[in-house]
Amino acid sequence: MPTVKICTDTVTLYNYIGEANYVAVYSVTILQNVNVHMSRSSSLPGEHTNSATLCIFDQQLEAVSVDGVAKSFLPNLEWEALDADERTNYWTLDGKHAGKDIFVLGTSDSEWPTGDSYRIDSAERYNRGTLAVQHWKVVGR
DSSP: OOOOOOOOEEEEEEEEEEEETTEEEEEEEEEEEEEEEEEEEEEETTEEEEEEEEEEETTTOEEEOTTSOBOEEOOHHHHHHSOHHHHTTEEOOOGGGTTTSEEEESOOOOSSOOSSEEEEEEEEEEOOSOGGGOEEEEEEO
């Protein structure tokens, strides 16, 4: 039986670095071969909440800069210990940064999130099982 590739989506991740002249500064990374699940809910008539869940499998992921240069993952504490200029060479995920890191569906070369963007509410790491199933689950609203 042939395997079905479910990780065919691309998102652009904006890791919040800080501010310069009262403007947010981000490290931009394009994450290819991820799975995106969209949902829309309503709690009150006329009020809707959109959310997106990303599944980022280690073995399928390709992470590159806007220029197409490969970027490596760093755990958040190591990433934060770097100088702001060095942070742009890596990408990170951490649920403790809720609301500061953002992702956009598709590929974007903008320095700031535009269009259909989602603030990351949580990022959970799943390390159990074989390498083929180890992944991140990221929820944005």
